[in-house]
Amino acid sequence: MEHRKGGCHCGKVRYEVEVDLTKPVVECNCSICGGKGLLLSFVPTEQMTVLSGEDSLTEYRFNTEKIVHLFCKVCGTETFARGEGPDGKATYAINVRTLDEVDLATLSRMPYDGKAL
Numbered sequence: 001m002e003h004r005k006g007g008c009h010c011g012k013v014r015y016e017v018e019v020d021l022t023k024p025v026v027e028c029n030c031s032i033c034g035g036k037g038l039l040l041s042f043v044p045t046e047q048m049t050v051l052s053g054e055d056s057l058t059e060y061r062f063n064t065e066k067i068v069h070l071f072c073k074v075c076g077t078e079t080f081a082r083g084e085g086p087d088g089k090a091t092y093a094i095n096v097r098t099l100d101e102v103d104l105a106t107l108s109r110m111p112y113d114g115k116a117l
């Protein structure tokens with residue numbers, strides 16, 4: 001587990017998270033993840049703190065509307081989404097591309113066929 005910080009492009013939204021980057025990140029091919037290029041790591045709510053910019057976040061929901069895709073209304077970056085894990089616990093899906101100084105080449109990726117859902 002690593003303690004990392006991240007945020008959106010313009011800097012309004014900042015967060016800190018305990019994240020396990022040895023775990024494969026989820027690369028989903030659905031129309032939203034594919035279009036945004038999201039690479040996701042899932043963490044329980046207790047491991048995530050929004051440091052600033054909560055009031056700059058705006059949300060987008062589609063399909064079952066269970067996943068709340070949050071993005072900065074100034075620069076449009078999706079930093080994370082909120083939802084529920086399979087066990088019903090509140091979960092954050094962190095877009096690992098928005099972590100500070102993350103080396104994407106070192107991460108292993110797990111394809112997820114969201115398009116088929």
Ligand SMILES: [Zn+2]
Nearest residue numbers: 008010072075
């Ligand atoms: Zn921003």
